[in-house]
Amino acid sequence: MGGGDDGGEYGVSVRLGGGLMLFGRVMTDGRVNARVRCDLSENLAMKANAQSVTPHLSLGGEVFWAGQHRKSGMAMLLATTQIRCLPSTQVSLASDFMYNHMSRDVTASFGYDYILRQCRLRGQIDSNGCVAAFLEERLNMGLNFTLSAEVDIKRKITSLDLG
Numbered sequence: 001m002g003g004g005d006d007g008g009e010y011g012v013s014v015r016l017g018g019g020l021m022l023f024g025r026v027m028t029d030g031r032v033n034a035r036v037r038c039d040l041s042e043n044l045a046m047k048a049n050a051q052s053v054t055p056h057l058s059l060g061g062e063v064f065w066a067g068q069h070r071k072s073g074m075a076m077l078l079a080t081t082q083i084r085c086l087p088s089t090q091v092s093l094a095s096d097f098m099y100n101h102m103s104r105d106v107t108a109s110f111g112y113d114y115i116l117r118q119c120r121l122r123g124q125i126d127s128n129g130c131v132a133a134f135l136e137e138r139l140n141m142g143l144n145f146t147l148s149a150e151v152d153i154k155r156k157i158t159s160l161d162l163g
Contacts, residue, residue, distance in 0.1 A: 090115040129153030 011025040019039030026032050032052040040046060050060040092113040099106050109126035123133040132150040139145055146163040 089117075 009025050009027045011023070013024075014022045016022065021037045023035040023037075024033065031054065032050075034050045036046075036048045038046045048060075050058065052058050090113075093111070095108070095110045097106075097108045107127055109124055111124040112122065114121040119135065119137040121133070121135050123131075125131045130150065130152045132148070134148040135146065137145040144163075146161070148159075148161045148163075150157075150159045152158070
């Protein structure tokens, strides 16, 4: 249990077969921590971590090495969850960063999800030159109109979908 005014925390650790372990903690103020560890061999382990810092902010990170494919990397995630601007409006924002040590490839992206009473607008932009947007409008019960577009500037590819 935590001390002071921070309430308390409850945690569990579970060891599953095959070197897989799950760890979790929930604080009474709504924050959540989760970790996964998988021992693939004596010298190789994969780990993932997600942490809810506040009720509206989550952070995550991962470091990995896949020896067979000669890939290694590091990823970080920053996300907000459902910020209410108006009573009928919600906005979620997220960004991530990925680094592959072997290929020296770096990718960063930023995304948003904007929910209004009858429509939803989602989008993403990344450092590879890809921009995407998705609009969904609820016209009637069970009838939706969707429009999505994607532009890949590096590969000079564009797509537009109607549904």
